[in-house]
Amino acid sequence: MRLTLTVRRGSENREHHLELRPPRGATEKGGLARYTLDSESGEIDWAEVAPGVYSIIVEGRSYEAQVVASSPTPAPGDASRVVTVGTHDFQVTVHDPRRRRGGVRAAGVDGPQDIVAPMPGKIVKVLVSPHQQVAAGAGLLVIEAMKMQNELHATRPGRVEAVYVEEGSGVEAGARLIRLG
DSSP states (O other): OEEEEEEEETTEEEEEEEEEEOOTTOBTTEEEEEEEETTEEEEEEEEEEETTEEEEEETTEEEEEEEEEOSSOOSTTEEEEEEEETTEEEEEEEEOHHHHHTTOOOTTOOSOEEEEOSSSEEEEEEOOOTTOEEOTTOEEEEEEETTEEEEEEOSSOEEEEEEOOOTTOEEOTTOEEEEEO
């Protein structure tokens, strides 16, 4: 998984390129992962110890990070968080290029919208049913890839017109999952 991070502390902005390679056995609540940050590689051991609070070990050093959603919302497909490590607050915007190509259009777009698989994987849970009204940000389904579970969300309010997949089914990248009207 390749991400672009914009980290702001005070008036200083820095952009970083992060590649995460979680090994088998990692879960959405923690585990080991290999990473490359810009040109430096290493291994990180992390665990979610409470909602939004993470214990992180990098190169033998232990950190506790508190992560909360921030406002305003960045561009569609990006996520913005305030990360507090010790007494330092960082505004972090994460750009995941898979989210943009994943078929989820910018908020406010009218008309039907097919939500497609951003990666090959297995459908773990379908969270909606046909004809259900959903709000912007509502969870639509959970897809598992490389032992990591990812929840796909609606970027705008709408009505579920069709669900093309079933729980337990495998999908390829780009496969239609849900049609949102």
